[in-house]
Amino acid sequence: xxxxxxxxxEPPPPAEPPASPLRDVSVRGSIPDEARVTDWVIxxxxxxxxHRVDATxxxxxxxxxxxxxxxxxxxxxxxxxxxxxxxxxxEGLHAGRTSxxxxxxxxxxxDVTDIVRHAAPDDEGTEVSWxxxxxxSLMDIELGEAVxxxxxxxxxxxxxxxxxxxxxxxxxxxxFHLVGQWLPKPCVQYDDGTFADDPFTxxxxxxxxxxHWKVTLDVPAKFxxxxxxxxxxxSITGDRRVETYEADMVHHFAWAAGPxxxxxxxxHEGIRIRQLLPPDAVADAPLHHDAVVAALDxxxxxxxxxxxxxxxxxxxxxxxxxxxxxxxxxxFTTNRRRxxxxxxxxxxxxxxxxxxxxxxxxxxxxxxxxxxxxxxxAQPWLDEGMNSLSNALVYLDRYADETDPWVVQLAxxxxxxxxxxxxxxxxxxxLEAVDQSAAGFDPTVGGYGATVYRKTTAIxxxxxxxxxxxxxxxxxxxxxxxxxxxxPTGDDLVDALVEGIGETIEVSEPAPDGSVVRLSVRDYLxxxxxxxxxxxxxxxxxxxxxxxxxxxxxxxxxGSLRDDGPPSLDPTEAFAxxxxxxxxxxxxxxxxxxxxxxxxxxxxDGVDRHVTLTWPDRTLRRVTIDPDxxxxxxxxxxxxxxxxxxxxxxxxxEEVAADLAQAVALGLLAGVGP
Amino acid sequence: MIAxxxxxxxIPGWLVGIWLAQVALAAGVGxxxxxxxxxxxxxxxxxxxxxxxxxxxxxxxxxPAIAAAAAASIGVAAVAGLLAWTLVVGLLLARLRxxxxxxxxxxxxxxxxxxxxxxxxxxxxxxxxxxxxxLSTASALPPAAGWPLVWLVWSVAIVGLDVARTxxxxxARPLHxxxxxxxxxDVVRHPARFGxxxxxxxxxxxxxxxxxxxxxxxxxxxxxxxxxRAVALVGVGLGLWxxxxxxxRTEPGDDD
Numbered sequence: 007x008x009x010x011x012x013x014x015x016e017p018p019p020p021a022e023p024p025a026s027p028l029r030d031v032s033v034r035g036s037i038p039d040e041a042r043v044t045d046w047v048i049x050x051x052x053x054x055x056x057h058r059v060d061a062t063x064x065x066x067x068x069x070x071x072x073x074x075x076x077x078x079x080x081x082x083x084x085x086x087x088x089x090x091x092x093x094x095x096x097e098g099l100h101a102g103r104t105s106x107x108x109x110x111x112x113x114x115x116x117d118v119t120d121i122v123r124h125a126a127p128d129d130e131g132t133e134v135s136w137x138x139x140x141x142x143s144l145m146d147i148e149l150g151e152a153v154x155x156x157x158x159x160x161x162x163x164x165x166x167x168x169x170x171x172x173x174x175x176x177x178x179x180x181x182f183h184l185v186g187q188w189l190p191k192p193c194v195q196y197d198d199g200t201f202a203d204d205p206f207t208x209x210x211x212x213x214x215x216x217x218h219w220k221v222t223l224d225v226p227a228k229f230x231x232x233x234x235x236x237x238x239x240x241s242i243t244g245d246r247r248v249e250t251y252e253a254d255m256v257h258h259f260a261w262a263a264g265p266x267x268x269x270x271x272x273x274h275e276g277i278r279i280r281q282l283l284p285p286d287a288v289a290d291a292p293l294h295h296d297a298v299v300a301a302l303d304x305x306x307x308x309x310x311x312x313x314x315x316x317x318x319x320x321x322x323x324x325x326x327x328x329x330x331x332x333x334x335x336x337x338f339t340t341n342r343r344r345x346x347x348x349x350x351x352x353x354x355x356x357x358x359x360x361x362x363x364x365x366x367x368x369x370x371x372x373x374x375x376x377x378x379x380x381x382x383x384a385q386p387w388l389d390e391g392m393n394s395l396s397n398a399l400v401y402l403d404r405y406a407d408e409t410d411p412w413v414v415q416l417a418x419x420x421x422x423x424x425x426x427x428x429x430x431x432x433x434x435x436x437l438e439a440v441d442q443s444a445a446g447f448d449p450t451v452g453g454y455g456a457t458v459y460r461k462t463t464a465i466x467x468x469x470x471x472x473x474x475x476x477x478x479x480x481x482x483x484x485x486x487x488x489x490x491x492x493x494p495t496g497d498d499l500v501d502a503l504v505e506g507i508g509e510t511i512e513v514s515e516p517a518p519d520g521s522v523v524r525l526s527v528r529d530y531l532x533x534x535x536x537x538x539x540x541x542x543x544x545x546x547x548x549x550x551x552x553x554x555x556x557x558x559x560x561x562x563x564x565g566s567l568r569d570d571g572p573p574s575l576d577p578t579e580a581f582a583x584x585x586x587x588x589x590x591x592x593x594x595x596x597x598x599x600x601x602x603x604x605x606x607x608x609x610x611d612g613v614d615r616h617v618t619l620t621w622p623d624r625t626l627r628r629v630t631i632d633p634d635x636x637x638x639x640x641x642x643x644x645x646x647x648x649x650x651x652x653x654x655x656x657x658x659x660e661e662v663a664a665d666l667a668q669a670v671a672l673g674l675l676a677g678v679g680p
Numbered sequence: 681m682i683a684x685x686x687x688x689x690x691i692p693g694w695l696v697g698i699w700l701a702q703v704a705l706a707a708g709v710g711x712x713x714x715x716x717x718x719x720x721x722x723x724x725x726x727x728x729x730x731x732x733x734x735x736x737x738x739x740x741x742x743x744p745a746i747a748a749a750a751a752a753s754i755g756v757a758a759v760a761g762l763l764a765w766t767l768v769v770g771l772l773l774a775r776l777r778x779x780x781x782x783x784x785x786x787x788x789x790x791x792x793x794x795x796x797x798x799x800x801x802x803x804x805x806x807x808x809x810x811x812x813x814x815l816s817t818a819s820a821l822p823p824a825a826g827w828p829l830v831w832l833v834w835s836v837a838i839v840g841l842d843v844a845r846t847x848x849x850x851x852a853r854p855l856h857x858x859x860x861x862x863x864x865x866d867v868v869r870h871p872a873r874f875g876x877x878x879x880x881x882x883x884x885x886x887x888x889x890x891x892x893x894x895x896x897x898x899x900x901x902x903x904x905x906x907x908x909r910a911v912a913l914v915g916v917g918l919g920l921w922x923x924x925x926x927x928x929r930t931e932p933g934d935d936d
Binding site for chain 1: 705710718726743757823889895915919
């Protein structure tokens with residue numbers, strides 16, 4: 007397709023990989039010893055014709071639990087692609103994730119052929135037995151002698167990984183191979199000694215323990231390799247290339263290999279930013295580099311230092327786009343910048359979104375999952391949702407000179423990142439709760455993304471707006487610091503926010519009677535996260551009505567009836583009826599503007615289904631709910647304002663829509679006319 | 681070029697009439713959209729500040745029927761404009777060709793109406809083929825060369841249709857596709873003769889974009905419809921000028 011004119015820059019000269027996978031301790035801070043659970047030494051050979059990886063992995067696993075472990079459950083993630091009746095495929099097929107499936111190469115699997123337990127580094131070891139479960143994305147290794155708490159076990163696994171033609175994250179497209187969920191990995195052990203042996207499902211990605219990895223990859227010599235960690239060795243012998251990578255304090259190792267990939271090396275604060283791109287995507291390299299830098303700057307300031315020395319960005323070549331937009335530790339895949347036809351560019355279309363947002367999002371997972379390693383099966387909102395929040399914050403930080411940074415501009419009109427959060431709430435919906443397991447989302451309903459990503463973002467942005475950015479940001483920073491290289495739960499995040507912000511926050515100025523509207527932070531988070539419900543306020547009616555009066559007859563002190571005058575039938579007070587449609591309630595500010603040009607704001611706690619506000623001896627021109635747009639969670643904002651019936655607003659959406667339609671019609675008529 | 685402009689200056693009513701017709705059709709679309717939005721909003725208002733893209737997105741997502749109504753009314757207006765122009769272009773060509781009596785002009789128009797319709801239909805087909813060929817060629821070129829090529833081919837096709845229609849008025853075979861094909865070939869083969877018309881056509885293709893751009897950029901502004909209408913007037917003028925140039929350059933016996 008024809009794209010807009012964009013020159014292709016020359017890649018920078020190749021840079022030497024960092025010597026260590028971690029940044030200096032003075033920069034990254036210390037890492038708790040108890041966070042280290044696994045130690046891997048892997049040797050893997052790619053058969054690029056058969057799209058198969060044959061590997062041997064030496065795994066040292068530490069029992070961090072309180073009980074001896076005799077059976078070690080393991081994830082076999084790739085087996086999710088092995089048959090139509092696996093947990094992943096059942097959901098994936100229901101969700102219609104069939105686009106791009108190559109029926110001749112649809113299946114992928116990992117086949118463990120041998121497991122040996124070693125008592126010493128060089129001994130021959132003892133064969134141990136293992137068995138896949140009925141759900142083949144899990145298996146159990148019978149360790150024989152139980153591993154005592156605090157002790158380690160050395161296992162040598164031989165396995166073969168057959169990659170599918172890529173249609174979801176992992177696989178091959180022609181000679182390009184994205185080797186993502188490819189190896190057996192032990193399930194995370196909880197503090198009570200039980201294991202998180204959840205199956206691999208359509209929406210779940212990873213939940214694993216941290217460790218050290220040394221991985222030797224043997225690929226065709228003409229292939230370029232990108233992998234988790236840093237390259238510490240490399241050589242070419244005959245038609246094969248052998249490279250060794252080292253990674254530390256990561257919970258997974260992923261890699262990509264293929265011919266004709268251009269390497270674009272960059273650097274920021276000593277972190278090597280390495281991109282692998284197909285030649286036709288090289289022009290986009292600076293955009294993605296800048297996006298990584300923006301994300302690094304924002305997230306380091308907010309959530310602590312990025313601990314690793316590298317980040318690798320894989321741009322899937324044509325045909326492999328299904329591998330795009332997926333995170334792995336210190337490596338992620340991104341999407342291409344959309345090629346805009348000049349027609350749109352001529353209309354002044356500009357965006358800060360295409361390509362860049364995916365890069366920011368996938369980088370964000372280095373924190374939300376890569377370091378704050380929550381259970382994505384049990385609580386996907388903790389990484390996808392909180393990461394989406396952090397992505398919006400990246401835009402606010404990157405374009406701090408703009409109060410509401412735009413992501414799309416058309417003919418000078420702007421659409422901001424926060425506008426995007428607001429308009430998407432109508433899809434977030436009231437059918438599924440945010441806080442539930444990945445498998446709990448009905449793939450046919452299709453509400454996972456809107457609920458987990460976007461509703462979580464709105465819940466947090468709303469709290470940030472109500473509590474104040476400073477308090478919220480500090481609380482989130484404390485959470486990130488406390489749970490770095492650990493496995494936080496939703497309760498841990500809620501506790502951290504409550505601790506940082508306070509149990510309650512005052513969301514209104516004191517009323518004349520001294521009362522203040524308060525919000526319980528814990529209740530807010532509990533209800534918005536757990537209830538499948540929506541937040542929606544509306545102005546039902548505004549006008550004038552007959553107000554309170556003392557006219558009529560009243561008993562005087564001497565017992566006689568006093569005539570206090572005839573009734574006044576003229577309306578004397580302004581009123582507005584505000585209703586709550588949604589099942590969620592949050593205190594909301596309401597702005598009333600009067601005929602004398604003055605305005606007044608009141609805060610309603612939103613608890614009842616409606617409230618009638620009155621203003622004696624005033625005449626309303628307009629009433630607006632949430633005038634500052636703090637309730638990002640509100641599902642519908644088109645019902646937030648009403649004008650008095652006898653007032654003609656200066657500008658209305660009716661007029662604006664009509665003007666735009668006129669212009670488009672006139673433009674078309676100009677095109678078909680003389 | 682100047683002579684063509686003089687011919688045009690002699691018939692200012694055409695310029696104003698066509699422009700007013702376009703403005704009226706567009707205003708009709710605007711009225712339909714305004715009524716639809718008002719009905720959907722039912723007394724509610726959106727207060728977007730200056731963020732009209734957000735407001736329109738919010739509105740469209742809340743009331744998808746508005747977008748459908750707008751698209752339908754815009755489409756109907758465009759088709760109506762196309763048909764109306766196809767109907768009256770013969771009249772204009774006859775008027776530009778010779779300053780004869782109204783009766784004679786009307787007679788020529790009526791006689792050539794089926795032919796102009798047929799040539800327009802053939803031309804749609806040919807323009808489609810040309811556009812596909814241009815896009816296919818351009819995709820192999822750098823965008824800096826590809827898009828100007830598409831623009832040029834499009835402009836040549838516009839003038840080709842003008843030439844075919846003019847020749848029908850001049851007595852060429854009205855229904856045969858050869859008339860349309862030869863017209864396009866002639867435009868390509870005689871750049872000196874038709875170059876100015878192609879340049880005007882190229883300039884004219886910018887007008888729709890400019891009109892839409894103005895409409896968008898002025899959202900919420902008092903000048904929004906007026907600025908777009910002013911540019912549309914310029915567009916009509918450029919189109920009529922191009923037509924007058926073609927009429928002048930296809931006078932019988934006016935060869936290179």
